[in-house]
Amino acid sequence: MPRARTLRADAARNRAKILEAANDLIVEHGPDVPMESIAAAAGVAVGTLYRHYPTKRALVGAVIESHFTHMADEAEAAEARIAAGERATDALRSLAYRIMDGAAHNQAVKAAARSMGADDALHHGSELQRGIDVLARIIAAAKADGGLRADLTVEDLLLFFKTVPVDAAPAVRARWCELMLDGFSAGRP
Amino acid sequence: MPRARTLRADAARNRAKILEAANDLIVEHGPDVPMESIAAAAGVAVGTLYRHYPTKRALVGAVIESHFTHMADEAEAAEARIAAGERATDALRSLAYRIMDGAAHNQAVKAAARSMGADDALHHGSELQRGIDVLARIIAAAKADGGLRADLTVEDLLLFFKTVPVDAAPAVRARWCELMLDGFSAGRP
DNA sequence: CGATAAGGTGAATCATGATTCATGATTATA
DNA sequence: TATAATCATGAATCATGATTCACCTTATCG
Incomplete structure (x- = not known):
């Protein structure tokens, strides 16, 4: 299910890292992990999270x-x-x-x-x-x-x-x- | 299980109303009900909550x-x-x-x-x-x-x-x- | 190799909620 | 009833966390 069209290679990589980090942190630390933490764990800045998932809810939904x-x-x-x-x-x-x-x-x-x-x-x-x-x-x-x-x-x-x-x-x-x-x-x- | 010694009548009444309100609201609206809401439901001010239960955790524990x-x-x-x-x-x-x-x-x-x-x-x-x-x-x-x-x-x-x-x-x-x-x-x- | 659009950054903004405390009531006695 | 404890009040303080945005970087393609 590709996005509109080809996703830049680094973007795709980040998207995956974000999803993984979100999953790990939520599972381990519960519902209230800050977006900041997820971003840090994924090795990106918060802004990047929001580029891929417009809200926290969207991110959780993806997980x-x-x-x-x-x-x-x-x-x-x-x-x-x-x-x-x-x-x-x-x-x-x-x-x-x-x-x-x-x-x-x-x-x-x-x-x-x-x-x-x-x-x-x-x-x-x-x-x-x-x-x-x-x-x-x-x-x-x-x-x-x-x-x-x-x-x-x-x-x-x-x-x-x-x-x-x-x-x-x-x-x-x-x-x-x-x-x-x-x-x-x-x-x- | 009385406190140190006799609790003033109104204080005892409030304490009970607080416990009840806390229980109802947490059950209905989940973990994140604000202390303000609980106070409102109990018909007292936040300060009163804190006189009876020093922290939110203490209140939840009592419930x-x-x-x-x-x-x-x-x-x-x-x-x-x-x-x-x-x-x-x-x-x-x-x-x-x-x-x-x-x-x-x-x-x-x-x-x-x-x-x-x-x-x-x-x-x-x-x-x-x-x-x-x-x-x-x-x-x-x-x-x-x-x-x-x-x-x-x-x-x-x-x-x-x-x-x-x-x-x-x-x-x-x-x-x-x-x-x-x-x-x-x-x-x- | 550029040009350029897609992607990334992170400080700043804004909202929410716990907790405190100076001040004003009430209750329980003498 | 007068007085001292006890209680109650709620605006103010402080912390945390989601979300935004003006401004850089870099992948991609001719």
Whole structure:
């Protein structure tokens, strides 16, 4: 998705560095990282931030979107493994674990978004939708092989990702994931 | 728990109004409600806030503590019902639903705490501990009557309360609770 | 190699919000 | 009721952080 037309080489480089720095700092220091800090971390001046992203909200939105991209890719990879013969339920399970860390990060960024204005008004572009679509197919497949409770929906999965304990230690997070997935599995209604 | 000595009547009244206003506003408008707003909602001037709570953090801490008190009370009530003959597993289940809304609120306030400095350094006084102790006894009882997976711990429950989807609609929250509790029940390991 | 438009810089501006403090009420006693 | 503590008030102070803009740099292309 190139801009109007070719972006100058250095500009493209800076844009990437900014996005990365924004992600890192927001994840690590929470919603209130100053734009100045992000600029410093990216090795540019504030003005440059604003050339690429007109407001802080826009920057945060871009970071979120990049997470959705990552998650959607992860989901597609899982789907590919299913196509290659892996049991859908197992693929979903490992996908959940894989996405978890990404989701944890995403939540941190979402918090940033919330602490500003419209939290959900932020893009929610096609990337999220792409991920949701894939997820729906995987869920259907997992139900078909009998590993998932029949009433589980994509929304449930999304809720799962939404409630990932962001600040918990990895071990705690894994335990949480285990409990949650057990609630998802067939056996109960 | 009286202060140094008797608090002037009007002062006590204000103190209560402030705590209530702080709770309401933080829950509704998020971590960044200005002290001015809280003061206005409580019907006092900012200076009065500061007479009762030396910093914003202190105020938020007090609000959190009051939530812990509420939750601990709720847990004790559940324990009483068990003593009165209710099945422990059922009591735990309904307790979870009961605490959920309170926890949702509490999370909002915790977010406020986090957005400032030390999030866990805030009190965590005896009220939290009281609740934890009761919870532990209820869990033991529920395991005894065979309704709970054997490896469930108090920490798991705490994690559950910690991850309540704060901003979700009540129906969504209920669904989430159902899924989670199914993960807690006996049947899986 | 220039010319030039695209890109970068960072001090200055502007807004918001926590916290303080000199001054004016109220409540609780003697 | 008179007086001393206690409280309450809110404008002023101070700090922080987003955003802008007039002025330099440099990539790109003939």
